[in-house]
Amino acid sequence: MNQQRSELAREEWREFFDTMTRNYEGAEVMVEVMNKDFGDLLGVEKLPLAYLEYDPKDDQFSIGVGGRDGRYPVVLRHVIDHPQRILTDTLQQGTVRAFDVFDAEGDQTIVTLYLTSVSSA
Incomplete structure (x- = not known):
């Protein structure tokens, strides 16, 4: 898979x-x-996205x-x-987006978004 990071x-x-x-x-x-400490964990799989946000005041990504x-x-x-x-990353142009968030302890969270039937205007 060709990734541009x-x-x-x-x-x-x-x-x-x-x-x-x-x-x-x-x-x-x-x-x-x-x-x-715990290895790879799957937190969410194929649920609808409500929001992504970064709060600079509390220094939190949600x-x-x-x-x-x-x-x-x-x-x-x-x-x-x-x-x-x-x-x-753009994994597949127009259909899949992904990003990695690294925290202060060195843990990594990978978020993958699948744009399937949502049309762009």
């Missing part, structure tokens, strides 16, 4: 994730955590999933405190 500057995080939320809200998302309908009535939230680096 680029690191986002910290001052771009908030706007980048606001844009990603607008473009991918409702798309299926997968969240994987690579924890140095992923919200679900909350869209009766099938997924509750928004589940995954939070990463004090993210250090964020890398972004």
Whole structure:
């Protein structure tokens, strides 16, 4: 798989994730955590994206999933405190986006967004 990875500057995080939320809200998302103590963990697989956000005041990155309908009535939230680096990939142009968030302890969270039936205007 040909991946183009680029690191986002910290001052771009908030706007980048606001844009990603607008473009991918409702798309299926997968969240994987690579924890140095516990190994690889699958946190979320193919749930609808509610939001992505970076809060500079609290220095937190959050992923919200679900909350869209009766099938997924509750928004589940995954939070990463004090993210250090964020890398972004385009895995398949126009259909799959992924990014990696690295925290202060060296753990890595991989978020993959699948743009399937959402049309762009």
